[in-house]
Amino acid sequence: MEVTLHGEVAVIATDEKLDAVVAPQLKETVRKLADEENKRKIIIDLGKTKFIDSSGCGSLVASLRVLTKNRGEMKIAGPSRQAKSLFELTRLDRVFEIFADVESAMRSFR
Amino acid sequence: MSTKEKVAVTIDAPASLVVLRPIRMLVRELLDQWLSVEEHAEFVDDMELVFSEAFTNICRHAYPDRDGEIRVTVELDSNRLELRFEDTGVGFDPESVPDPDPASPGVSGYGWCIIREKTDRWSYYSDGRGRNFLELSVRLPQGR
Incomplete structure:
Protein backbone atom coordinates (compact mmCIF):
# COMPACT_ATOMS: atom_id res chain seq x y z
CA MET A 1 0.00 0.00 0.00
CA GLU A 2 1.51 3.29 -1.08
CA VAL A 3 0.46 6.84 -0.20
CA THR A 4 1.34 9.81 -2.40
CA LEU A 5 0.35 13.40 -1.83
CA HIS A 6 -0.80 15.66 -4.66
CA GLY A 7 -1.40 19.02 -3.01
CA GLU A 8 -4.38 18.58 -0.75
CA VAL A 9 -5.29 15.21 -2.25
CA ALA A 10 -3.87 11.96 -0.88
CA VAL A 11 -3.81 8.93 -3.17
CA ILE A 12 -3.65 5.50 -1.57
CA ALA A 13 -2.63 2.81 -4.07
CA THR A 14 -3.71 -0.58 -2.80
CA ASP A 15 -1.75 -3.78 -3.43
CA GLU A 16 -2.66 -6.70 -5.68
CA LYS A 17 -5.05 -8.10 -3.08
CA LEU A 18 -7.48 -6.20 -0.84
CA ASP A 19 -8.81 -8.81 1.57
CA ALA A 20 -9.09 -9.50 5.30
CA VAL A 21 -5.31 -9.70 5.58
CA VAL A 22 -4.77 -6.03 4.64
CA ALA A 23 -8.19 -4.46 5.31
CA PRO A 24 -7.13 -3.18 8.79
CA GLN A 25 -4.07 -1.52 7.23
CA LEU A 26 -6.21 0.47 4.76
CA LYS A 27 -8.59 1.61 7.50
CA GLU A 28 -5.67 2.71 9.70
CA THR A 29 -3.95 4.53 6.83
CA VAL A 30 -7.10 6.52 6.06
CA ARG A 31 -7.70 7.25 9.73
CA LYS A 32 -4.17 8.59 10.16
CA LEU A 33 -4.38 10.75 7.04
CA ALA A 34 -7.75 12.19 8.08
CA ASP A 35 -7.29 12.52 11.84
CA GLU A 36 -3.58 13.23 12.19
CA GLU A 37 -2.59 14.85 8.90
CA ASN A 38 -5.90 16.62 8.23
CA LYS A 39 -6.19 15.18 4.74
CA ARG A 40 -9.84 15.37 3.71
CA LYS A 41 -9.63 14.49 0.03
CA ILE A 42 -8.59 10.90 -0.52
CA ILE A 43 -8.50 8.72 -3.62
CA ILE A 44 -8.28 4.96 -3.21
CA ASP A 45 -6.45 3.78 -6.32
CA LEU A 46 -7.48 0.18 -7.05
CA GLY A 47 -5.59 0.13 -10.35
CA LYS A 48 -3.16 -2.59 -9.22
CA THR A 49 -5.73 -4.58 -7.25
CA LYS A 50 -6.71 -7.79 -8.99
CA PHE A 51 -8.66 -9.29 -6.09
CA ILE A 52 -10.99 -7.69 -3.58
CA ASP A 53 -13.42 -9.44 -1.24
CA SER A 54 -16.07 -8.33 1.25
CA SER A 55 -13.44 -7.51 3.87
CA GLY A 56 -11.85 -5.16 1.35
CA CYS A 57 -15.27 -3.63 0.68
CA GLY A 58 -15.80 -3.26 4.42
CA SER A 59 -12.50 -1.41 4.77
CA LEU A 60 -13.60 0.99 2.01
CA VAL A 61 -16.91 1.64 3.81
CA ALA A 62 -15.02 2.20 7.07
CA SER A 63 -12.68 4.63 5.28
CA LEU A 64 -15.63 6.52 3.82
CA ARG A 65 -17.16 6.79 7.29
CA VAL A 66 -13.95 8.25 8.73
CA LEU A 67 -13.78 10.84 5.97
CA THR A 68 -17.47 11.73 6.16
CA LYS A 69 -17.06 12.27 9.91
CA ASN A 70 -14.17 14.63 9.14
CA ARG A 71 -16.19 16.42 6.43
CA GLY A 72 -13.94 14.90 3.82
CA GLU A 73 -14.45 13.08 0.53
CA MET A 74 -13.35 9.71 -0.76
CA LYS A 75 -13.21 8.62 -4.39
CA ILE A 76 -12.39 5.20 -5.79
CA ALA A 77 -10.30 4.97 -8.96
CA GLY A 78 -9.43 2.24 -11.44
CA PRO A 79 -11.46 -0.73 -10.19
CA SER A 80 -10.94 -4.00 -12.08
CA ARG A 81 -13.78 -5.95 -13.65
CA GLN A 82 -13.84 -8.14 -10.53
CA ALA A 83 -14.04 -5.12 -8.21
CA LYS A 84 -16.80 -3.45 -10.24
CA SER A 85 -18.79 -6.69 -10.25
CA LEU A 86 -18.42 -6.99 -6.48
CA PHE A 87 -19.48 -3.37 -5.89
CA GLU A 88 -22.62 -4.03 -7.95
CA LEU A 89 -23.43 -7.25 -6.11
CA THR A 90 -23.04 -5.62 -2.70
CA ARG A 91 -24.81 -2.48 -3.99
CA LEU A 92 -21.80 -0.42 -2.93
CA ASP A 93 -21.70 1.04 -6.44
CA ARG A 94 -24.53 3.24 -5.12
CA VAL A 95 -22.46 4.26 -2.11
CA PHE A 96 -19.00 4.99 -3.55
CA GLU A 97 -17.97 7.61 -6.08
CA ILE A 98 -16.15 5.49 -8.66
CA PHE A 99 -13.91 6.74 -11.48
CA ALA A 100 -12.09 4.97 -14.29
CA ASP A 101 -8.68 6.26 -13.21
CA VAL A 102 -6.88 8.50 -10.72
CA GLU A 103 -6.81 11.46 -13.12
CA SER A 104 -10.61 11.47 -13.47
CA ALA A 105 -11.02 11.14 -9.72
CA MET A 106 -8.57 13.99 -9.17
CA ARG A 107 -10.47 16.28 -11.57
CA SER A 108 -13.73 15.58 -9.77
CA PHE A 109 -12.42 17.30 -6.62
CA ARG A 110 -12.07 20.64 -8.38
CA MET B 1 -8.50 -33.85 -19.35
CA SER B 2 -11.05 -36.71 -19.45
CA THR B 3 -14.61 -35.92 -18.39
CA LYS B 4 -14.52 -39.05 -16.17
CA GLU B 5 -11.86 -37.63 -13.95
CA LYS B 6 -12.57 -36.45 -10.47
CA VAL B 7 -10.34 -34.85 -7.89
CA ALA B 8 -10.80 -34.23 -4.17
CA VAL B 9 -8.44 -32.34 -1.90
CA THR B 10 -8.83 -32.01 1.87
CA ILE B 11 -6.87 -29.51 3.92
CA ASP B 12 -6.80 -29.22 7.70
CA ALA B 13 -5.73 -25.73 8.66
CA PRO B 14 -5.78 -23.34 11.58
CA ALA B 15 -8.73 -20.94 11.44
CA SER B 16 -6.37 -18.05 10.87
CA LEU B 17 -6.08 -15.31 8.27
CA VAL B 18 -2.38 -16.19 8.10
CA VAL B 19 -3.28 -19.16 5.90
CA LEU B 20 -6.15 -17.53 3.98
CA ARG B 21 -4.09 -16.49 0.96
CA PRO B 22 -2.02 -19.68 0.56
CA ILE B 23 -5.09 -21.93 0.68
CA ARG B 24 -7.14 -19.59 -1.51
CA MET B 25 -4.32 -19.67 -4.04
CA LEU B 26 -4.29 -23.46 -3.96
CA VAL B 27 -8.02 -23.55 -4.74
CA ARG B 28 -7.51 -21.05 -7.54
CA GLU B 29 -4.62 -23.04 -9.02
CA LEU B 30 -6.69 -26.21 -8.88
CA LEU B 31 -9.50 -24.53 -10.79
CA ASP B 32 -7.05 -22.95 -13.25
CA GLN B 33 -5.73 -26.40 -14.03
CA TRP B 34 -9.16 -28.04 -14.17
CA LEU B 35 -10.68 -25.43 -16.43
CA SER B 36 -9.17 -23.35 -19.17
CA VAL B 37 -8.51 -20.18 -17.23
CA GLU B 38 -8.38 -17.99 -20.33
CA GLU B 39 -11.96 -18.96 -21.17
CA HIS B 40 -13.29 -19.07 -17.65
CA ALA B 41 -11.40 -16.33 -15.85
CA GLU B 42 -14.57 -14.77 -14.45
CA PHE B 43 -15.76 -18.09 -13.01
CA VAL B 44 -12.37 -18.71 -11.38
CA ASP B 45 -12.41 -15.17 -9.94
CA ASP B 46 -15.90 -15.79 -8.52
CA MET B 47 -14.89 -19.06 -6.88
CA GLU B 48 -11.77 -17.49 -5.38
CA LEU B 49 -14.09 -14.86 -3.91
CA VAL B 50 -16.54 -17.45 -2.56
CA PHE B 51 -13.70 -19.35 -0.91
CA SER B 52 -12.34 -16.16 0.62
CA GLU B 53 -15.72 -15.22 2.07
CA ALA B 54 -16.40 -18.63 3.61
CA PHE B 55 -12.93 -19.04 5.11
CA THR B 56 -12.81 -15.48 6.48
CA ASN B 57 -16.29 -15.81 8.02
CA ILE B 58 -15.26 -18.94 9.92
CA CYS B 59 -12.00 -17.33 11.13
CA ASP B 65 -12.15 -15.78 21.28
CA ARG B 66 -10.13 -18.95 20.80
CA ASP B 67 -7.97 -20.74 18.29
CA GLY B 68 -9.65 -23.32 16.12
CA GLU B 69 -9.37 -25.52 13.08
CA ILE B 70 -11.00 -25.59 9.68
CA ARG B 71 -11.22 -28.61 7.41
CA VAL B 72 -11.63 -27.57 3.78
CA THR B 73 -12.58 -30.08 1.10
CA VAL B 74 -12.53 -29.19 -2.58
CA GLU B 75 -14.09 -31.63 -5.03
CA LEU B 76 -14.14 -31.27 -8.78
CA ASP B 77 -15.67 -33.48 -11.42
CA SER B 78 -16.71 -32.85 -15.00
CA ASN B 79 -19.81 -30.93 -13.94
CA ARG B 80 -19.46 -29.42 -10.52
CA LEU B 81 -17.28 -27.78 -7.93
CA GLU B 82 -18.11 -28.68 -4.34
CA LEU B 83 -16.58 -26.79 -1.43
CA ARG B 84 -17.05 -28.02 2.12
CA PHE B 85 -15.94 -26.22 5.28
CA GLU B 86 -16.04 -27.90 8.69
CA ASP B 87 -15.40 -26.17 11.99
CA THR B 88 -16.01 -26.80 15.68
CA GLY B 89 -16.70 -23.21 16.63
CA VAL B 90 -19.80 -21.09 17.20
CA GLY B 91 -22.59 -21.82 14.71
CA PHE B 92 -24.83 -19.23 13.11
CA ASP B 93 -28.19 -18.84 11.41
CA PRO B 94 -27.66 -17.97 7.71
CA GLU B 95 -31.28 -16.83 7.42
CA SER B 96 -30.58 -14.07 9.94
CA VAL B 97 -28.08 -12.32 7.66
CA PRO B 98 -29.79 -9.39 5.89
CA ASP B 99 -29.04 -8.29 2.34
CA PRO B 100 -26.83 -5.20 2.01
CA ASP B 101 -28.68 -1.89 2.22
CA PRO B 102 -27.01 0.96 0.29
CA ALA B 103 -29.00 3.46 2.38
CA SER B 104 -27.10 2.29 5.43
CA PRO B 105 -23.91 0.57 4.25
CA GLY B 106 -22.17 -1.53 6.87
CA VAL B 107 -18.50 -2.38 7.30
CA SER B 108 -19.37 -6.09 7.36
CA GLY B 109 -22.16 -8.50 6.45
CA TYR B 110 -21.48 -8.78 2.72
CA GLY B 111 -19.84 -12.20 2.72
CA TRP B 112 -22.93 -14.33 3.07
CA CYS B 113 -24.74 -12.34 0.37
CA ILE B 114 -21.82 -13.06 -1.99
CA ILE B 115 -21.83 -16.78 -1.17
CA ARG B 116 -25.58 -17.05 -1.79
CA GLU B 117 -25.34 -15.15 -5.06
CA LYS B 118 -22.34 -16.98 -6.52
CA THR B 119 -23.30 -20.57 -5.73
CA ASP B 120 -26.08 -22.80 -7.08
CA ARG B 121 -26.69 -24.64 -3.83
CA TRP B 122 -25.58 -24.04 -0.28
CA SER B 123 -26.32 -25.63 3.06
CA TYR B 124 -25.22 -24.91 6.57
CA TYR B 125 -25.90 -27.26 9.45
CA SER B 126 -24.52 -28.57 12.73
CA ASP B 127 -24.28 -32.29 13.43
CA GLY B 128 -25.27 -32.04 17.09
CA ARG B 129 -21.77 -33.11 18.17
CA GLY B 130 -20.16 -29.70 17.89
CA ARG B 131 -19.26 -29.73 14.20
CA ASN B 132 -20.61 -27.16 11.76
CA PHE B 133 -20.70 -27.76 8.03
CA LEU B 134 -20.93 -25.25 5.21
CA GLU B 135 -21.41 -27.00 1.86
CA LEU B 136 -21.35 -25.09 -1.40
CA SER B 137 -22.01 -26.44 -4.87
CA VAL B 138 -21.51 -24.73 -8.21
CA ARG B 139 -22.01 -26.03 -11.74
CA LEU B 140 -18.84 -25.66 -13.79
CA PRO B 141 -19.01 -23.57 -16.95
CA GLN B 142 -19.50 -25.62 -20.10
CA GLY B 143 -16.64 -26.45 -22.40
CA ARG B 144 -13.93 -27.33 -19.95
Whole structure:
Protein backbone atom coordinates (compact mmCIF):
# COMPACT_ATOMS: atom_id res chain seq x y z
CA MET A 1 0.00 0.00 0.00
CA GLU A 2 1.51 3.29 -1.08
CA VAL A 3 0.46 6.84 -0.20
CA THR A 4 1.34 9.81 -2.40
CA LEU A 5 0.35 13.40 -1.83
CA HIS A 6 -0.80 15.66 -4.66
CA GLY A 7 -1.40 19.02 -3.01
CA GLU A 8 -4.38 18.58 -0.75
CA VAL A 9 -5.29 15.21 -2.25
CA ALA A 10 -3.87 11.96 -0.88
CA VAL A 11 -3.81 8.93 -3.17
CA ILE A 12 -3.65 5.50 -1.57
CA ALA A 13 -2.63 2.81 -4.07
CA THR A 14 -3.71 -0.58 -2.80
CA ASP A 15 -1.75 -3.78 -3.43
CA GLU A 16 -2.66 -6.70 -5.68
CA LYS A 17 -5.05 -8.10 -3.08
CA LEU A 18 -7.48 -6.20 -0.84
CA ASP A 19 -8.81 -8.81 1.57
CA ALA A 20 -9.09 -9.50 5.30
CA VAL A 21 -5.31 -9.70 5.58
CA VAL A 22 -4.77 -6.03 4.64
CA ALA A 23 -8.19 -4.46 5.31
CA PRO A 24 -7.13 -3.18 8.79
CA GLN A 25 -4.07 -1.52 7.23
CA LEU A 26 -6.21 0.47 4.76
CA LYS A 27 -8.59 1.61 7.50
CA GLU A 28 -5.67 2.71 9.70
CA THR A 29 -3.95 4.53 6.83
CA VAL A 30 -7.10 6.52 6.06
CA ARG A 31 -7.70 7.25 9.73
CA LYS A 32 -4.17 8.59 10.16
CA LEU A 33 -4.38 10.75 7.04
CA ALA A 34 -7.75 12.19 8.08
CA ASP A 35 -7.29 12.52 11.84
CA GLU A 36 -3.58 13.23 12.19
CA GLU A 37 -2.59 14.85 8.90
CA ASN A 38 -5.90 16.62 8.23
CA LYS A 39 -6.19 15.18 4.74
CA ARG A 40 -9.84 15.37 3.71
CA LYS A 41 -9.63 14.49 0.03
CA ILE A 42 -8.59 10.90 -0.52
CA ILE A 43 -8.50 8.72 -3.62
CA ILE A 44 -8.28 4.96 -3.21
CA ASP A 45 -6.45 3.78 -6.32
CA LEU A 46 -7.48 0.18 -7.05
CA GLY A 47 -5.59 0.13 -10.35
CA LYS A 48 -3.16 -2.59 -9.22
CA THR A 49 -5.73 -4.58 -7.25
CA LYS A 50 -6.71 -7.79 -8.99
CA PHE A 51 -8.66 -9.29 -6.09
CA ILE A 52 -10.99 -7.69 -3.58
CA ASP A 53 -13.42 -9.44 -1.24
CA SER A 54 -16.07 -8.33 1.25
CA SER A 55 -13.44 -7.51 3.87
CA GLY A 56 -11.85 -5.16 1.35
CA CYS A 57 -15.27 -3.63 0.68
CA GLY A 58 -15.80 -3.26 4.42
CA SER A 59 -12.50 -1.41 4.77
CA LEU A 60 -13.60 0.99 2.01
CA VAL A 61 -16.91 1.64 3.81
CA ALA A 62 -15.02 2.20 7.07
CA SER A 63 -12.68 4.63 5.28
CA LEU A 64 -15.63 6.52 3.82
CA ARG A 65 -17.16 6.79 7.29
CA VAL A 66 -13.95 8.25 8.73
CA LEU A 67 -13.78 10.84 5.97
CA THR A 68 -17.47 11.73 6.16
CA LYS A 69 -17.06 12.27 9.91
CA ASN A 70 -14.17 14.63 9.14
CA ARG A 71 -16.19 16.42 6.43
CA GLY A 72 -13.94 14.90 3.82
CA GLU A 73 -14.45 13.08 0.53
CA MET A 74 -13.35 9.71 -0.76
CA LYS A 75 -13.21 8.62 -4.39
CA ILE A 76 -12.39 5.20 -5.79
CA ALA A 77 -10.30 4.97 -8.96
CA GLY A 78 -9.43 2.24 -11.44
CA PRO A 79 -11.46 -0.73 -10.19
CA SER A 80 -10.94 -4.00 -12.08
CA ARG A 81 -13.78 -5.95 -13.65
CA GLN A 82 -13.84 -8.14 -10.53
CA ALA A 83 -14.04 -5.12 -8.21
CA LYS A 84 -16.80 -3.45 -10.24
CA SER A 85 -18.79 -6.69 -10.25
CA LEU A 86 -18.42 -6.99 -6.48
CA PHE A 87 -19.48 -3.37 -5.89
CA GLU A 88 -22.62 -4.03 -7.95
CA LEU A 89 -23.43 -7.25 -6.11
CA THR A 90 -23.04 -5.62 -2.70
CA ARG A 91 -24.81 -2.48 -3.99
CA LEU A 92 -21.80 -0.42 -2.93
CA ASP A 93 -21.70 1.04 -6.44
CA ARG A 94 -24.53 3.24 -5.12
CA VAL A 95 -22.46 4.26 -2.11
CA PHE A 96 -19.00 4.99 -3.55
CA GLU A 97 -17.97 7.61 -6.08
CA ILE A 98 -16.15 5.49 -8.66
CA PHE A 99 -13.91 6.74 -11.48
CA ALA A 100 -12.09 4.97 -14.29
CA ASP A 101 -8.68 6.26 -13.21
CA VAL A 102 -6.88 8.50 -10.72
CA GLU A 103 -6.81 11.46 -13.12
CA SER A 104 -10.61 11.47 -13.47
CA ALA A 105 -11.02 11.14 -9.72
CA MET A 106 -8.57 13.99 -9.17
CA ARG A 107 -10.47 16.28 -11.57
CA SER A 108 -13.73 15.58 -9.77
CA PHE A 109 -12.42 17.30 -6.62
CA ARG A 110 -12.07 20.64 -8.38
CA MET B 1 -8.50 -33.85 -19.35
CA SER B 2 -11.05 -36.71 -19.45
CA THR B 3 -14.61 -35.92 -18.39
CA LYS B 4 -14.52 -39.05 -16.17
CA GLU B 5 -11.86 -37.63 -13.95
CA LYS B 6 -12.57 -36.45 -10.47
CA VAL B 7 -10.34 -34.85 -7.89
CA ALA B 8 -10.80 -34.23 -4.17
CA VAL B 9 -8.44 -32.34 -1.90
CA THR B 10 -8.83 -32.01 1.87
CA ILE B 11 -6.87 -29.51 3.92
CA ASP B 12 -6.80 -29.22 7.70
CA ALA B 13 -5.73 -25.73 8.66
CA PRO B 14 -5.78 -23.34 11.58
CA ALA B 15 -8.73 -20.94 11.44
CA SER B 16 -6.37 -18.05 10.87
CA LEU B 17 -6.08 -15.31 8.27
CA VAL B 18 -2.38 -16.19 8.10
CA VAL B 19 -3.28 -19.16 5.90
CA LEU B 20 -6.15 -17.53 3.98
CA ARG B 21 -4.09 -16.49 0.96
CA PRO B 22 -2.02 -19.68 0.56
CA ILE B 23 -5.09 -21.93 0.68
CA ARG B 24 -7.14 -19.59 -1.51
CA MET B 25 -4.32 -19.67 -4.04
CA LEU B 26 -4.29 -23.46 -3.96
CA VAL B 27 -8.02 -23.55 -4.74
CA ARG B 28 -7.51 -21.05 -7.54
CA GLU B 29 -4.62 -23.04 -9.02
CA LEU B 30 -6.69 -26.21 -8.88
CA LEU B 31 -9.50 -24.53 -10.79
CA ASP B 32 -7.05 -22.95 -13.25
CA GLN B 33 -5.73 -26.40 -14.03
CA TRP B 34 -9.16 -28.04 -14.17
CA LEU B 35 -10.68 -25.43 -16.43
CA SER B 36 -9.17 -23.35 -19.17
CA VAL B 37 -8.51 -20.18 -17.23
CA GLU B 38 -8.38 -17.99 -20.33
CA GLU B 39 -11.96 -18.96 -21.17
CA HIS B 40 -13.29 -19.07 -17.65
CA ALA B 41 -11.40 -16.33 -15.85
CA GLU B 42 -14.57 -14.77 -14.45
CA PHE B 43 -15.76 -18.09 -13.01
CA VAL B 44 -12.37 -18.71 -11.38
CA ASP B 45 -12.41 -15.17 -9.94
CA ASP B 46 -15.90 -15.79 -8.52
CA MET B 47 -14.89 -19.06 -6.88
CA GLU B 48 -11.77 -17.49 -5.38
CA LEU B 49 -14.09 -14.86 -3.91
CA VAL B 50 -16.54 -17.45 -2.56
CA PHE B 51 -13.70 -19.35 -0.91
CA SER B 52 -12.34 -16.16 0.62
CA GLU B 53 -15.72 -15.22 2.07
CA ALA B 54 -16.40 -18.63 3.61
CA PHE B 55 -12.93 -19.04 5.11
CA THR B 56 -12.81 -15.48 6.48
CA ASN B 57 -16.29 -15.81 8.02
CA ILE B 58 -15.26 -18.94 9.92
CA CYS B 59 -12.00 -17.33 11.13
CA ARG B 60 -13.87 -14.27 12.40
CA HIS B 61 -17.16 -15.63 13.67
CA ALA B 62 -16.79 -19.33 14.51
CA TYR B 63 -13.80 -18.75 16.77
CA PRO B 64 -14.21 -15.20 18.13
CA ASP B 65 -12.15 -15.78 21.28
CA ARG B 66 -10.13 -18.95 20.80
CA ASP B 67 -7.97 -20.74 18.29
CA GLY B 68 -9.65 -23.32 16.12
CA GLU B 69 -9.37 -25.52 13.08
CA ILE B 70 -11.00 -25.59 9.68
CA ARG B 71 -11.22 -28.61 7.41
CA VAL B 72 -11.63 -27.57 3.78
CA THR B 73 -12.58 -30.08 1.10
CA VAL B 74 -12.53 -29.19 -2.58
CA GLU B 75 -14.09 -31.63 -5.03
CA LEU B 76 -14.14 -31.27 -8.78
CA ASP B 77 -15.67 -33.48 -11.42
CA SER B 78 -16.71 -32.85 -15.00
CA ASN B 79 -19.81 -30.93 -13.94
CA ARG B 80 -19.46 -29.42 -10.52
CA LEU B 81 -17.28 -27.78 -7.93
CA GLU B 82 -18.11 -28.68 -4.34
CA LEU B 83 -16.58 -26.79 -1.43
CA ARG B 84 -17.05 -28.02 2.12
CA PHE B 85 -15.94 -26.22 5.28
CA GLU B 86 -16.04 -27.90 8.69
CA ASP B 87 -15.40 -26.17 11.99
CA THR B 88 -16.01 -26.80 15.68
CA GLY B 89 -16.70 -23.21 16.63
CA VAL B 90 -19.80 -21.09 17.20
CA GLY B 91 -22.59 -21.82 14.71
CA PHE B 92 -24.83 -19.23 13.11
CA ASP B 93 -28.19 -18.84 11.41
CA PRO B 94 -27.66 -17.97 7.71
CA GLU B 95 -31.28 -16.83 7.42
CA SER B 96 -30.58 -14.07 9.94
CA VAL B 97 -28.08 -12.32 7.66
CA PRO B 98 -29.79 -9.39 5.89
CA ASP B 99 -29.04 -8.29 2.34
CA PRO B 100 -26.83 -5.20 2.01
CA ASP B 101 -28.68 -1.89 2.22
CA PRO B 102 -27.01 0.96 0.29
CA ALA B 103 -29.00 3.46 2.38
CA SER B 104 -27.10 2.29 5.43
CA PRO B 105 -23.91 0.57 4.25
CA GLY B 106 -22.17 -1.53 6.87
CA VAL B 107 -18.50 -2.38 7.30
CA SER B 108 -19.37 -6.09 7.36
CA GLY B 109 -22.16 -8.50 6.45
CA TYR B 110 -21.48 -8.78 2.72
CA GLY B 111 -19.84 -12.20 2.72
CA TRP B 112 -22.93 -14.33 3.07
CA CYS B 113 -24.74 -12.34 0.37
CA ILE B 114 -21.82 -13.06 -1.99
CA ILE B 115 -21.83 -16.78 -1.17
CA ARG B 116 -25.58 -17.05 -1.79
CA GLU B 117 -25.34 -15.15 -5.06
CA LYS B 118 -22.34 -16.98 -6.52
CA THR B 119 -23.30 -20.57 -5.73
CA ASP B 120 -26.08 -22.80 -7.08
CA ARG B 121 -26.69 -24.64 -3.83
CA TRP B 122 -25.58 -24.04 -0.28
CA SER B 123 -26.32 -25.63 3.06
CA TYR B 124 -25.22 -24.91 6.57
CA TYR B 125 -25.90 -27.26 9.45
CA SER B 126 -24.52 -28.57 12.73
CA ASP B 127 -24.28 -32.29 13.43
CA GLY B 128 -25.27 -32.04 17.09
CA ARG B 129 -21.77 -33.11 18.17
CA GLY B 130 -20.16 -29.70 17.89
CA ARG B 131 -19.26 -29.73 14.20
CA ASN B 132 -20.61 -27.16 11.76
CA PHE B 133 -20.70 -27.76 8.03
CA LEU B 134 -20.93 -25.25 5.21
CA GLU B 135 -21.41 -27.00 1.86
CA LEU B 136 -21.35 -25.09 -1.40
CA SER B 137 -22.01 -26.44 -4.87
CA VAL B 138 -21.51 -24.73 -8.21
CA ARG B 139 -22.01 -26.03 -11.74
CA LEU B 140 -18.84 -25.66 -13.79
CA PRO B 141 -19.01 -23.57 -16.95
CA GLN B 142 -19.50 -25.62 -20.10
CA GLY B 143 -16.64 -26.45 -22.40
CA ARG B 144 -13.93 -27.33 -19.95
